Amino acid sequence: MATVFKRPESLTDAKFHYCPGCTHGIIHRLVAECLDEMNIREKAVGICPVGCSVLAYEYFNCDMLEAAHGRAPAIATAIKRLKPDCFLFTYQGDGDLASIGMGEIVHASARGEKISVFFINNTLYGMTGGQMAPTTLLGQVATTCPYGRKVENEGYPVKMAELLAGNEGSAYISRVAVNSPANVVKAKKAIKKAFETQAKGLGFSMVEILSTCPTNWGLNPVDAMKWMEDNMIPYYPLGEFKVKEGK
Amino acid sequence: MAKGRVSFFYDSCKACGLCVHFCPKDILDFDEDTINPMGFHPVVIVKPEECTGCAICALMCPDLVIEVEKG
Amino acid sequence: MNKVLMKGNEALAEGAILAGCRGFFGYPITPSSEIAEYMARKLPKIGGIFVQAESELAAINMVYGGASTGTRVMTASSGPGLSLKQEGISFISEAELPCLIVNISRGGPGLGGIQPSQGDYFQATRGGGHGDYHTMVLAPASTQEMMDFAILGYELADRYRIPVVIMAEGTLGNLMEPVIVRDEVTNFVEKPWAISGCQGRKPNIVNTLHLTAEELEGRNRHLFSKYEDIQMNEKRAETFMVEDADIVVVAFGLLARVIKRSVIDARKHGVKAGLIRPMTLWPFPDEHIKAVTDTCKVILSMEISMGQMIQDIRLAAEGRVPVEFYGRIGFLPNPEELTREILAVAERKGL
């Protein structure tokens, strides 16, 4: 028999600290598989956020930095400019990227920085205990919108993929989900496409990945997948929002 | 003879149930008789002979517990 | 010797380039913008990188990223810009990334004004951001020192893996003086910790998170043993006519240069004055202060602030002589005013 599925080399042996069924783990693996398959692990530089994935530097088997909350795209910008042969990726949550780091991400995209951003949208602040994020859905309960998010008080959830697709510097922008085997396969394709966009020097790439937070959603991991499908995907439609073709 | 073979790194299993839920053959379950070092009942294969080696379980496992062979 | 007429800001920028700086990341703010403009013209021509960041927050994090590659990088700012950079400086300090941070100071608090100031002394010498840390702080007093301290700053930054701050009043940035242009630096230390892709080695990690108490305490102890070395080896000050002085003025930056004339003038009026000019604000040259407490009768701290360095002087003097203060805000006082003040203090003290 031939091995058809094993741990990618681009992950270390460390066990993930994530809650049972948290899809941060699936997404880590997909990124690592793409590094393996493109044979770029030794040129990769990853930047982890502040959020549940703050310890990602212990999991990716490549050069890694840990950023201040929201600042990963600025750090990636400088490294890519100074080391253009490296493959830069940031791994950021929705609080990190769409709230405190909104300035950094929008401008990295506007400048067309040749970096790949993996944006983990789980509709709230996981690490700090389930507070509202810019991506929290209308009506969704979080610890800082305990009566459900209301337009009058909290405004509308931010659609990052659509927003960044509007920037000329963005070369590849898509939104995927990891709620089913078919979607996980698509998510991996998108991640690879982001790295390929960087390899071709086309500009900025971002994949928004809808992810679960069973713990703060108060659901078991299987029901969390269903909740994502029923609630997140209708508001955050999947697909490619910007694809610049290479020469 | 089974078309596929799955093996588990039991110590890493968090009993999240995603593999159990997504296995198209419905042949995975928790081993209620075992408790791993993290305090979970790890997943086992109940009917190994029915495994097709499709690797969907491994695809959906967030904790890289499962390796799959096929042939 | 190659002497060229240069502005302070240009001399500093040119010094940085001579020292091998190949990355500048900044956001415009008066009176520091000239440094960015100089770098924007020069760096692309010599294979360097210039990025105008969207904010000082982004700029300092670009410095974090740039320095992590082992490249000599820098940023320059003033007042409110430096405040925004403090989060990043705390991270850079803990990650032990060498870099140059220039503060062409302006007055505060708030938006304050664009006039010269030394009011960022506390911010610069106490770390400035969150947590237990120090940056090294150099205070040039001439256009020549603007160039020389940029070169020295990188050398110290690399040797100790520490961010080095150069703090100069806005007036010094604009001061046009002849400068001896130094040779290009060719000796660089190895940086095996740098991020560049892990080809042929284990992955490198740049990180500031330490979740266990033991690890965090260990990191803080490590930083502070390094700071002890720096305090042992790197205190720098210029002394002027202090040997027989009854009144020793302590001042830094361009202000100290102006005071030199006042010291001479005071002596003409029969008051034996002297001057200590700290060139490193952190580590503070306390031994230079201590040394005069046996011989002088009073120390006078002169600052372009409401009195910040005076606290370090008092700590160094250990109560052995009284420490007086004279400060102005928003401008560099002229030598006549400063002489008058030295004479007034001398009279009050019966000298």
Ligand SMILES: Cc1ncc(C[n+]2csc(CCOP(=O)(O)OP(=O)(O)O)c2C)c(N)n1
């Ligand atoms: C400057 C700053 N502000 C606030 C925090 C506290 N904090 C840590 S993680 C986090 C939110 C993380 O949420 P998200 O980015 O969505 O990641 P997740 O945990 O959901 O994956 C916050 C607010 C911080 N570390 N730094």
Ligand code: SF4
């Ligand atoms: S809190 Fe939520 S996002 Fe964080 S590890 Fe747990 S499930 Fe995942």
Ligand code: SF4
């Ligand atoms: S490989 Fe396929 S059939 Fe076999 S256990 Fe996994 S999901 Fe089920």
Ligand code: SF4
């Ligand atoms: S998906 Fe992985 S962690 Fe979850 S129950 Fe199955 S084997 Fe265990």
Ligand SMILES: [Mg+2]
């Ligand atoms: Mg989140």
